[in-house]
Amino acid sequence: MALLEVDDLHVSFQTPDGVVEAVRGLSFEVDDGQTLAIVGESGSGKSVATQTITGLTRGATVSGRARFKGTDLLHCSTEQLRQIRGAGIGMIFQDPLSSLHPYYRVGWQIVEMIRAHDRTVTKAQARRRAVELLGLVGIPAPENRVDDYPHQFSGGMRQRVMIAMAMALNPALLIADEPTTALDVTVQEQVLSVMGRLQEEFGTAIVLITHDLGIVAELSDEVVVMYAGTAMERASRRTIFYEHHHPYTEGLLGSLPRTGGTRERLTPIPGLPPSLIGLPDACPFAPRCGYAWSRCHEQAPPLSPVYSDPHHLSACWLPGQRDERAQARRRTQTGSGVRAA
C-alpha cells in the first residue's frame, strides 16, 4: 500500500461569480521515500489539492478520499488531523517569512512545534533538538542562531528554518509547495540540496509542488502534470520529459527556452487557461490544443494508460504513438471544426 493515496479528489469554492471547481477528480499515490512532483501553471489547482489533503482549505466543498497510512484525511476528526499534521506530514510553503511568526525566536517556534505533539519532551530536550535540526539543514553556528528572530535570517536561511521545523518530528511525508520560488538560483541550489540530503538520510517521501520544469527534472521520481484542476498526464520523470503523450505536456516543454539555440522563436501554447467556473464536459485543454478533434470538445477524456503501460497515464483521446499522433494532427489540420492555433 502506498504511503499516501489520493482518489478522485474534488474541491470547489462558492464565490459570488459561481462555483469555482479548483480540483476536479485528482488521483495520485506516493510511496515511501519517493518524490512526486506536481507541476502546473498558476490556477491549475496544485496547491489547493495538497492544502485540502492537510485540512487547510476551510469553506471548501470537498469529496473523494485521501488515505495516509490507512487514515482517510478527508473524513477523520480534527484531533486526528492535528496529530498527523507535523508528526506524519510536514509542510513547507513558498514564502518562509509569512510562515514564521515574526515575534518569536525561531528556536522557540521549533520547540513549540515539538512540544505541541509530545508534552513529555522537556523544554531543554526540545531546544537541543532544535539546535540539532538547524545544524542539519546547514545553518552555521546553530547554537547561536536558535535564539534569533526570523527577520535576522536571509530568505534562503528562513526556508532552511522552515525545513528544520517540518522535519522536526521526522514525518514520513513532506509536502513542499513551491519551496524555492522566492529564492535566487544559487540559494535555491542550497535549499534543494538540503532537501535531497534529508530525504536520503531519513527516507522521507516528498510531494513537490512547482511550476519549474527544471526542478522537476532534477528531483522527481514521478510527475503529475495538472491543468484546470485535473491531472493531464502522470508518469515517471524520464517518460514525462522524453516520451510524454499529452499535448499540454508537450506544449509546456516546448515553451521553454532550450539551452543552445538562441534567438529562435519559442513555441508557446496559444490562448489562455480556461475559467474554472462552469467548465463543460470536454477536455479543458481542447481550445488551446493543436491536435483537438470533435470528440475532445464533447467528452472529457479519462486518465488512462498509454499503450497499456500502467505507469504512464494520460487524459487524452489521441492514440498512443507519436507517428499516429502526427497523422491525427495532419487530419485535424486539413479537416474542419478545429480552431486554428
Next chain:
Amino acid sequence: MTTGVQPGEPMLRLQEVRKHFPVRSAHLLERTTEQVHAVDGVSLTVSRGETLGLVGETGCGKSTLARCIAGLVGLTSGQIWFEGRRIDSLSTRQMRPLRRDIQVVFQDPYGSLNPRRRVGSIIGDPFAVHGLVSGTARRRAVQDLMEMVGLNPEHYNRFPAEFSGGQRQRIGVARALALHPKLVICDEPVSALDVSIQAQIINLLLDLQSELGLTYVFISHDLSVVRHVSDRIAVMYLGRIAEVAPSDELFDRTRHPYTRALLSALPAPDPDLADSRSRIVLSGDVPSPVHPPSGCRFHPRCPKATRECTEVEPDLAPVLDDGAEHLAACLHPLEVGEDLTRARPSVHPAGRTVTTEVPT
C-alpha cells in the same frame, strides 16, 4: 537616420556609473548615514540593434542600473552617453526629448498599470505627455499599437483588470513602443508570467525587435531566458560587472567563478542533463551592499579565493587568451574545462563556511 554619432560609437556607453542610496539610522541623534552601494562602478556599452542581457541575483543592482540608464534616478558619479551625447547631467527639460528614445517595460504587469484608467488612455499616455497626436488620430495610433503587440483593438475601452497577466504585459510593451523608442529597457518582463505565456511575450519582443530595429537591455534573473534573447550577456554581482561576453562565449568559455556557479545552479529541464551536471553549491548568501567585501566582492563565496582576492579589486578586462569582446573581473579566471567543484579556497575569512560542493 542617426544624429551626430561617430561610426563605431556605441548607442549607449556607461562609464564608471555609481549609484549609492543613503540608509538613515533609526536613532535621531546618530544622523551619520551609511550608503547602499547599489551600483558601484559599472562600465558597459550597448550597440545599435543588439540585445544586452543583464543577469544577477536579487540586490545585485541590475534594476537600479536600468533606472540610471532610463534617467529615472540621478547618478552618484560616472557618465552615461547616449548616441554620442552625455545624458546623465541633463536637466529635466533637456531630458524630456530623450525620454522618447529610451523606454522601459517593467516587471509587474499588475503594479505598472493604473487600475482605474482604460487601456486606450494608458497606452495613449506617451502621446499626451509629449503633446503629439490627439483626438481620433491618437485613438487610431493606439489601436495600431494594440494590434502590433497582439491585443484586440476593440478592447480599447477596457480596464487593466479585464486582462490576464500576459495581456497586461503586452499593454506595457505597447505603451513603451508608442513613441518609437530606439532603446527599450526590459526589466524582468516575463518573470511574473507562467511558462506558456512567457514564451508568447518573448516571441513578441523578438519579433518587434526585428521589425522595428530596436535595441534592448534585457534584465532578468533567469539565465535561460536571457541566453535565449541576448547577443551579449553581462553578469552583475553586488553592484559590479563580474563578466561580460557574447552569449555563447559566456556559456562555453566561462571565466568568472561566479558566472560558473550561476550557470551550474540553473536547473535544466532535461533529466539526462540534470543527472550528469556537476553542481557548485555556493556557500552563504550575497553579502550586504552597505558593506561590500574588500577586494573582489565575490571572494567570501568563491571556491578559488586567495589572499590576493581579499585585497585587490580586479579590473574588468580580457583575461587569459580572450579577445576584447570577453571581459572578466577576476584574478584567477577559469580555464576552459577547469573543474571548479575541486577547487578549494586558500583563505578562510572569519565566519566563512568552506563547504563549496555537495556531491550529486
